[in-house]
Amino acid sequence: MHPQLLAAMLRRGGVFTTADAVAVGHTRHSIAALVRSGAWHGVRFGVYTTDHVRRRHTDAGSPHWLAAAAVLARLGRPSTVLSHATAGRLHDLVLPRDADTRVTLTDPERFRLGRGYRVLAARLPTGDVRTRDPLRLTSVRRTLLDLGREWDVVDTVTALDDALADGRITLQDLVDGVLEQTHWVGVGSSAGAVGLARVGAHSPLETRTRLDLVAAGLPEPVLQAAVLQHDRLLAVLDMWWEGTPAFGECDGRVKWTDPWRGRSAADVAWEEKRRHDALVDLGLVGVRFAQPDLGRGLAPKVDRLRSLLTQPLVLPPGVRIEQWRGGVRREPRARPWTADPGSSSSAAA
Incomplete structure (x- = not known):
């Protein structure tokens, strides 16, 4: 793979755009040929990944990573971060079986709905944003509280208890986060879940x-x-x-x-x-x-x-x-997702 295209994949979390491929000499015809051959795969319109990366995420149960990276690549807004159930998957939080499968993002200034994704408008303080390989997403605390404003209380407490048992968050962190979201829609539900959460439930x-x-x-x-x-x-x-x-x-x-x-x-x-x-x-x-x-x-x-x-x-x-x-586990349960699961090799190997 062309080193500049590889660099684009690494920069975008395992995907690249049509513009990235054209910039290193590919044409739309050569891109289509590579897709037909199975060497490349379209993740969404104008965004691709290699067969190697696609298979690694499929085997690891993390294809949502590529879907999320592709939406970020298409939107092209540095202020937009992955959030809610999408961030929950990347953090490997405990999600209910019926959790939203759309890619969910948050942007301080924009609300938008698209095919397979939604962008919600909300404040994003610096402390609420993290970077993972190299996707930007909400922190564990912000993600849990965002989900708590949408989910059933029992599902939220289940996710909170698991994160507490892993030592990824404390009850005081959660209380502070609820206070920061005073007057937000649904904060009463997340506050109720935080009040029910305890350290020590391991399943x-x-x-x-x-x-x-x-x-x-x-x-x-x-x-x-x-x-x-x-x-x-x-x-x-x-x-x-x-x-x-x-x-x-x-x-x-x-x-x-x-x-x-x-x-x-x-x-x-x-x-x-x-x-x-x-x-x-x-x-x-x-x-x-x-x-x-x-x-x-x-x-x-x-x-x-x-x-x-x-x-x-x-x-x-x-x-x-x-x-x-x-009440904290000896070994954490969560295994946060990465751009190339189970491997330290390059994305284009």
Whole structure:
């Protein structure tokens, strides 16, 4: 590939325009021939990428990156940045399945709707803008709050909890951001979600279970509660109700269908049994939750927990329970997208 065209691709995040190709000697006929051959692919009218880059994004599940880069290239406005669900995808936030698939952007001075994209007009303070490989997009905090003004509250809290668990944001950061958006349309919804967010929910199921339990009238649990015996870690509980023997565990299917560390489903089942037995031996009593238990199926679990919350906690000597690592994950879940996923090689390799 011509070095100037490669430079244009790198500058634009993996895409180039017809004008970029013509500037290095291509004609519209040669461009069309390269597209027909499969060497180049049209991302949108007048914007292309190479087959290599397209395949890398397809394999990585990030084709939206190229769509976003192409819209930026077509608009050609330095003041326009990627935002909302588009920025959420690039930041690898937790998005609901029905999240907007259009490329969404924000510009301080322009509102515009186009094929497959929308540009929203809103203020963009310097602190709300980041650069990623080399696309400009809203920061994690601004993105979460923008989404919170549009999304259902539960979906927003799920995304907030995940970002908090990764240590990418703090509750105070979110509160400050809400105050900066006072009088913005939808800020009440995002403020409500921030008020419900907590550090320590490590999966959407944990967030939704906590919200349902609190809505049912149960007190807030301690999240990621470590059970320690003489400073030796025995277990980290998804939820524990302080001063009681009651704890809650959320079971997703992935733990059993795709075990990590090379374990089999049988290994997982045996380890879970041994862990549960050890907790019972300490006087703790657990209630387990799965996705089907939420909603109408939650009532029996709530009744069981209410009964357990009336019982005193009596732990053996040397045993204590406290929040582990402040509720933050040991390893972040999020893997923000890049211009050439999974490779440090050039975009045109």
